Every structure is written in structure tokens, then in C-alpha cells.
Amino acid sequence: MPRYWECPSCRALLTRERLESTAGACPYCDARVGPPAEFADPDAPPAESAGRRLAPIAVPRTGAGKLAASLRLFFENLPLIAALVLMIKLPSNAAVELIAARQGGPTDPLANLMLKGVVDLFFGPIYAAAVLTIMADRMAGRPSTFLEAARAGIDAWGRVFAARLLAGLSIFLAGSLGILLRDLPPIIRLVLLIPGIVLAVRYCLVDEVIVLEHTAILDSRRRSADLVSGRAWRIVGAGAAALAIIGVVSVLVGETADRAGLLDGPLTRALCDCLLDVFAVFYSILLFLFYWEARAERESDVALDPALEDHPS
Structure with a gap:
């Protein structure tokens, strides 16, 4: 009996436990891998398993x-998303604000932002x-748990970090003239930034191809661009x-927190930043939808013309 089954659509390698939880359907693209009876979980009541399907x-x-x-x-999965983001952002944002408060004097927002960016990196x-x-x-109708997602x-941390680092270096090098030559007129700097902006768009799906397709790190930029x-x-x-x-939500939250006096203390200020960090996941979900659509169309093209699999456009 094989340890892994390959999805005929997205070619993901799936364990029996994964296929038992979805009654023989691929959890990523919902394609049928095998008959439900073959992957029926004898320890789970059928009614309960069916009730958990979305x-x-x-x-x-x-x-x-x-x-x-x-x-x-975003709002459908808000409790789970918030728990995952706050697991990282709550202690890191609080640490940054406390460090800034201990230094005394006026807080430098740019320095705090750079420090938070390093933590997020x-x-x-x-x-x-x-x-x-x-x-x-969720797209396949399967609910997730906090432990599974975490x-x-x-597991994907190292590969995503390396792929992001390579993509970021490529983008920086492409737009380095516009970033470093600050004495040039703004319009010229903007023109010099265009190659970096183009690469930023082409590489915006690197996370998705690393996590969901297990693409090799060096191939992730090419796959994202495709x-x-x-x-x-x-x-x-x-x-x-x-x-x-x-941006609008950030302004509203900032003004509301300022009126309530929540921006005076480092911990309450960190909590407000965490709320914005949670809402920012909405942007990541949008990119995921573009990825899901592009992947489905790409797989449809390959199914119509198998030669495209060896010679992608």
C-alpha cells in the first residue's frame, strides 16, 4: 500500500490521513484522488465528518x-488568522515599543518601523x-485548525524566508539606481525604479508557489512570474x-486610538499595531485568490495540451 497518493490535477503528494479527512478529494484543488470508500476513516463517525465539510x-x-x-x-477565518498573526506580532510589537520607551526622548516612528520590518522579515x-x-x-471546503496551520x-518557514530574500534582493538590485541616487529629480528616480516595480509584481506570488506547490527556492521566482x-x-x-x-482602516484606527488615549502607552500602542497587522492579511488573501485562479487556468491549459507541461509558455 503506498504511503503517498499523487493528485491527478495539481500533483500534490497526499498522505492517507489527508485523504481520509476529505473523503478521497485533494484538499488543495478538490480533484478526486480516489473513491471515498477507499479513504473512509473507520474511527470517525460519517455524520460528524460530513458536517465539518464546507x-x-x-x-x-x-x-x-x-x-x-x-x-x-478574512472575516470568515478571523479568529484563526488573528491567533496566528498575534502569535508573532503581539510579543514582537510589544518588545519594539518597550525598547523605544526605555530609550527616553521622542519616539522615532521610522526607527520603530524599520525594527518591526526586520522582525517581520x-x-x-x-x-x-x-x-x-x-x-x-478553505477553497477545497476543508476547515483548518490552529495547530495544523501553525x-x-x-515547516515552510525556511523555504519562504529564503525565497523572499532572493526575490527581495532581485527587486532591490533592479531598482537600486532609483533608491540610491537621491539627488536626482523625482521623475528620473521614478523611471529608474520601474524595473524594480516590475519585478515586485512578477514575484508577488512567491509565497504561494513555495508553500502550496513546494517549488524549489531557485525556481520560485520563475514560477511566480509565469x-x-x-x-x-x-x-x-x-x-x-x-x-x-x-490605509483608510489604519487612519481610522489611529484616530480612534488617539482620541481614546491608547497611543500614549507602549503596550496599548503595540496592541493597535497588532490590530492593523491582522487586517493587513486581507492583502495576502487577495494575492492568494489571484494565485488560485492562475493555477487553475494553467492546469486547464496543460490538460487540454499536455505538451505545455514540458514547454510552459
Whole structure:
């Protein structure tokens, strides 16, 4: 009896436990791997197992539809997402604010932001990978647990960190002239930044291909660019709208917290930052939907013309 079964659609390697929990369906693309009777779990009551199944979700075709679906998925899984993000962000944000408060004098927002960025660089991949696992399970109609998602995030941490680092270095080098030559006129600097911006869009699905496809780290940028091809402007438009929504929410939360006096203390200030960090996951979910759509279309093309599998466009 084999230890792993290969999904005929997305080619994921699945254990018997995974297939028992989905009655023989792939948890990532919902394709049928085997008959339900072959993977029936004898220890789980059929009624309870069926009751835990959720209705699979189809990705909307339009950018506005994806924004709405992203918000729906975010709020539907809010307790689980918040627990995963706060697991990393709550202690790190509190530590940064306490360190800044102990230094005395006025707080430097830019220094705090850079320190939080360094923390997120090292530990952000954990909850990012966990959220992607939750989303993939949810699209297939399978609920996730905190322990499953956290374990998946920890397992993928090293690969996501390395892939992000390589992608970030490529983007920096492509736009380095616009970043480093600060004495040039703004319009010229913007033109010099364009190559870096282009690469940032092309590599925006690196996390997804690393976590959900187990793509090799060095191949993750090429795979991301392949999936982005043909939908780059849609990603830019929807992404800009999502960032605008996050910006509006940030301003509202900041003004409300300021009126309530919550920004005076380091711990309450850290808590407000955590709330914004949780809501920012909405942007990651939007990118995931673009990935899910691109992957489904790519697999459909391969099914129609198997030669594309060896010679992708």
C-alpha cells in the first residue's frame, strides 16, 4: 500500500490521513484522488465528518469580486488568522515599543518601523505560510485548525524566508539606481525604479508557489512570474485598491486610538499595531485568490495540451 497518493490535477503528494479527512478529494484543488470508500476513516463517525465539510469557493473573475471575496474569507477565518498573526506580532510589537520607551526622548516612528520590518522579515513567513494553508484548505471546503496551520507555517518557514530574500534582493538590485541616487529629480528616480516595480509584481506570488506547490527556492521566482503573466495589471489594480482600504482602516484606527488615549502607552500602542497587522492579511488573501485562479487556468491549459507541461509558455 503506498504511503503517498499523487493528485491527478495539481500533483500534490497526499498522505492517507489527508485523504481520509476529505473523503478521497485533494484538499488543495478538490480533484478526486480516489473513491471515498477507499479513504473512509473507520474511527470517525460519517455524520460528524460530513458536517465539518464546507462549501468550496470559486474565485470571482473580476478584481472587485476578488476584493469582496478576500474580505469574506478574512472575516470568515478571523479568529484563526488573528491567533496566528498575534502569535508573532503581539510579543514582537510589544518588545519594539518597550525598547523605544526605555530609550527616553521622542519616539522615532521610522526607527520603530524599520525594527518591526526586520522582525517581520525573519518571523513573518511563519504566519504567512500558515494563512496560505488555511486558504487552500478553505477553497477545497476543508476547515483548518490552529495547530495544523501553525505546524505548516513552521515547516515552510525556511523555504519562504529564503525565497523572499532572493526575490527581495532581485527587486532591490533592479531598482537600486532609483533608491540610491537621491539627488536626482523625482521623475528620473521614478523611471529608474520601474524595473524594480516590475519585478515586485512578477514575484508577488512567491509565497504561494513555495508553500502550496513546494517549488524549489531557485525556481520560485520563475514560477511566480509565469503565474502573474497575463494578469499583472489586474493584480496591480486590485492590489492598489486593497492597499487603499488598508490605509483608510489604519487612519481610522489611529484616530480612534488617539482620541481614546491608547497611543500614549507602549503596550496599548503595540496592541493597535497588532490590530492593523491582522487586517493587513486581507492583502495576502487577495494575492492568494489571484494565485488560485492562475493555477487553475494553467492546469486547464496543460490538460487540454499536455505538451505545455514540458514547454510552459
